[in-house]
Amino acid sequence: MIQSIPMEHGLILATILFILGLIGVLVRRNIVFMLMSVEIMLNAVGIAFVVAGARWGQVDGQVMFIFILTMAAAEVSVGLALVLQLYHNFKTLDTDAVSKMKG
């Protein structure tokens, strides 16, 4: 008999990955790395949804994960277009270069 995976451990994994993503966003100044860290955080939230869905044997967790996936795809396409604009205008990927607003 194989035991099923405890929900707490899945949620702990999701928390660890989310915190790692958060550290990435806060520490890194390269905008490509910051976008990657945002992806890690979104993925961690997805893990939490799927783990919770698997715990009660419901489909809702997976449905929510699909919505998160859609949102991540839209976010990353716009984000990378912004990265290209940033590089075109400032010739750098450092977010400190764009810390001041014009106007």
Next chain:
Amino acid sequence: MLTVFYIAALIAVISTVLVITRTNAVHALLYLIVSLLAVAMIFFVLGAPFVAALEVIIYAGAIMVLFIFVIMMLNLGGAHAKEEALLLTPGIWKGPAMLCLILAMELIYTFTLDRATLSAITEITPKQVGIALLGPYVLGVELASMLLLAGLVGAYHLGRPHKH
């Protein structure tokens, strides 16, 4: 099954740590793909094969390809040809390849298990997900399509050639 979960979780955490500590964007992407594959493995042993497939196809496939496009378009650094030569030597892809190998062995191991031992896992089939998605969640699907359209238009608007 528990061991498979813990090994995959460990791989996910290790590769994610390596993602946020790399200095080269392409190396970070390699580890990020490993991290996403490990998470797909976790979904698989949790009894969510449809979401595991989506994770591989959309996250590790489509979204990471977008990242690679942008990194290649930016053409970062002057010593680009040297980078390219470095990429072909073992050493850089050795780490991700090792982690991927462990994940592949785990996947083969789960395939060798017989049905009876897997009965502890309540599998949620793609059919159930599809019925829920186009049943009670149909409004969410419509909103997601709107979001994707907005993303498409936004990315096109921001990415079009600059005119001063």
